[in-house]
Amino acid sequence: MPSVVVRAPAKLNLTLDVLGKREDGYHEMKMVMQSVSLADTLTLNREEGEGIFLSANLGFLPLDGRNLAFKAAQELQRSTGVKLGRLSIEMKKQIPVCAGTAGGSSDAAAVLRGLNELLGLGLNIDELAEIGKKVGSDVPYCVLGGTALAEGRGERITPLPALPACHVVMVKPDFPVSTPQLFAKLGERKVRCHPDTAGMLTAIERGDLNAVARRLYNVFEEVLPPKRRERVEELKRALLDGGALGSCMTGTGPTVFGIFDRQDLAEQTHRNLKRHIRETFLVQTI
Numbered sequence: 001m002p003s004v005v006v007r008a009p010a011k012l013n014l015t016l017d018v019l020g021k022r023e024d025g026y027h028e029m030k031m032v033m034q035s036v037s038l039a040d041t042l043t044l045n046r047e048e049g050e051g052i053f054l055s056a057n058l059g060f061l062p063l064d065g066r067n068l069a070f071k072a073a074q075e076l077q078r079s080t081g082v083k084l085g086r087l088s089i090e091m092k093k094q095i096p097v098c099a100g101t102a103g104g105s106s107d108a109a110a111v112l113r114g115l116n117e118l119l120g121l122g123l124n125i126d127e128l129a130e131i132g133k134k135v136g137s138d139v140p141y142c143v144l145g146g147t148a149l150a151e152g153r154g155e156r157i158t159p160l161p162a163l164p165a166c167h168v169v170m171v172k173p174d175f176p177v178s179t180p181q182l183f184a185k186l187g188e189r190k191v192r193c194h195p196d197t198a199g200m201l202t203a204i205e206r207g208d209l210n211a212v213a214r215r216l217y218n219v220f221e222e223v224l225p226p227k228r229r230e231r232v233e234e235l236k237r238a239l240l241d242g243g244a245l246g247s248c249m250t251g252t253g254p255t256v257f258g259i260f261d262r263q264d265l266a267e268q269t270h271r272n273l274k275r276h277i278r279e280t281f282l283v284q285t286i
């Protein structure tokens with residue numbers, strides 16, 4: 001039975017800027033994205049027959065067309081006309097769900113990469129990203145991964161040099177976020193502060209981790225409801241107090257992360273936060 005195993009890494013936003021609302025209802029974005037070693041694992045099996053069968057190690061996930069991994073397989077079939085046969089996708093989730101870390105988008109991108117290999121389609125990264133764009137705005141970046149600038153809806157990707165080796169502590173507080181609601185809130189008032197994206201790009205080009213950490217910035221933090229913003233600030237402070245060079249929220253949250261150059265401080269901070277918050281992770285950039 002032909003099968004492939006693919007990894008789907010989580011992403012962090014080193015910067016996230018919203019430049020305005022577009023005529024198609026989406027927002028014009030400018031974001032520096034970074035993949036990390038925390039990853040889901042997907043096993044794709046193809047047999048005689050028909051249908052897409054998704055399973056996961058988490059009971060509460062939808063396993064039909066509402067799941068981006070399922071949607072990606074459907075979209076690949078629709079876009080290329082290829083016959084999937086009876087496709088089973090077994091997902092082992094490690095990335096927290098609804099966390100601002102693109103878990104769903106990364107699973108979708110992994111399905112596209114995996115099917116490309118399994119079916120010997122010979123599609124290149126740009127062709128896979130083009131299909132991914134129809135599944136979700138973050139999917140094209142996830143097809144490529146690494147360090148990259150994402151513009152437009154988030155689907156226009158420019159690869160960047162890798163960050164210097166570092167350690168990242170990620171922590172997900174337990175409040176839910178609504179992405180469309182936060183976008184709507186940003187629309188109600190002008191974004192007051194923007195990230196220094198140009199400075200971030202220069203810092204990355206120079207391999208200057210301190211300068212990268214100083215420029216972490218996400219405009220969505222500004223429009224969080226007050227109690228949640230307080231919680232995010234508290235966690236950012238805890239990461240800095242633990243020795244992080246910089247800290248920030250990723251995506252529409254609620255995950256907050258800190259970048260460390262010293263492994264011992266990252267490990268200690270991870271241990272301290274993990275005592276209070278279950279979904280705390282120590283990861284590396286990839």
Ligand code: C5P
Binds near residue numbers: 029137152180
């Ligand atoms: O593209 P995706 O389905 O991931 O987007 C989810 C939602 O996020 C959209 O329906 C929209 O409300 C918001 N969004 C946006 N502008 C973007 C990306 C997402 O307004 N560039």
